[in-house]
Amino acid sequence: MAVTREAVLEALKALSFPDGSNPVSRDLVRALTVDGANVRFVFEAPSAEAARAMEALRDIAEKQVAQLPGVEKVTVALTAPTAPAGQSAAGAGTGAPPKLRVGGHPTPQEGGPQAVPGVDRILVVASGKGGVGKSTVSANLAVALARQGRRVGLLDADIYGPSQPRMMGVSARPDSPDGETIVPLKAHGVTMMSIGLMVAPETALVWRGPMLMGALQQLLNKVQWGRLDVLIIDLPPGTGDVQLTLGQRTIMTGAIVVSTPQDVALLDARKAIDMFDKLKTPILGLIENMSTYVCPNCGHEEHLFGHGGVAAEAKKMGVPLLAELPLSLDVRIAGDAGAPVATGEGPAADAYMTLAKRLVDEGKA
């Protein structure tokens, strides 16, 4: 018999504190997800202190829920406004840890979408599905724009797989000298911030849309971006709550949708484009990534995943094809090494410089 949400909540209510309250009545349970036989939820402690004291509760809760019929796996994450002492969420920052309740629900907002102060343009880089190179394109485009003299920010909002710290070669936890705002990091001429530098991955995995959105809102508004010509946001893949809420709350200059030539990726890309249409976010264009493969030994060019699909689709949708970016081992190696290929020279770097120039010339970046 499949376990239900209600059964899990009942099991948690049975864990009573000395004052007679329980985790549910104290409103500690967040993001309860029952996915077949897998149960996941978050205990959100009011403070780091309280989170430390809740380690034992987490163990007991895990065991209690695991005993329910139909449950195979239980994952309970503990969150608190700041990381527990001596346990940095990511790397070694030197200042006081930011006081952000990262992942809290977004605060209500009056009126329509708003701008981020000091930021002239926001470009979102999206894809219908994961793994098509959205993060690679975001990092390289940011670097290429910075090389053209633009003041560029890069916000990694891909909570399910934050890859910008690795791609941009940064790992330190950002400082917060005043305990309220966050000083972003700098890499390759780009001002950057990743949700992955603020939140432990196991916590992020059990979050639901509203918590992600709360975190993203904080990163947009509490990071000291300074004056930027353009902020590039590397979105999570797909068409979920984060994309929708961001579109409803923040004025976005435009969206760039990355796809590979395979049909399935294109189908997914179409969904992303429909979403931006509904949000009334201008679609700046499609990018075909992993377009051609140039053999590093003989120079022979091969269309490994087919060719022309993205161009044809762009035409059908009436949006520009912004770039066809080659599949190149250099791109992957550079990304893994923390220095995007656009920091150097060569065909892949040239392709990104051309893309960046086009966006600057069109006033989009």
Ligand SMILES: Nc1ncnc2c1ncn2[C@@H]1O[C@H](COP(=O)(O)OP(=O)(O)OP(=O)(O)O)[C@@H](O)[C@H]1O
């Ligand atoms: N043009 C390319 N040539 C070679 N490798 C590439 C290219 N583009 C991306 N890759 C590699 O493909 C992998 C996936 O890329 P990336 O992380 O940018 O995709 P993504 O769409 O952001 O994925 P996710 O949604 O999972 O974050 C990475 O290892 C990256 O280095």
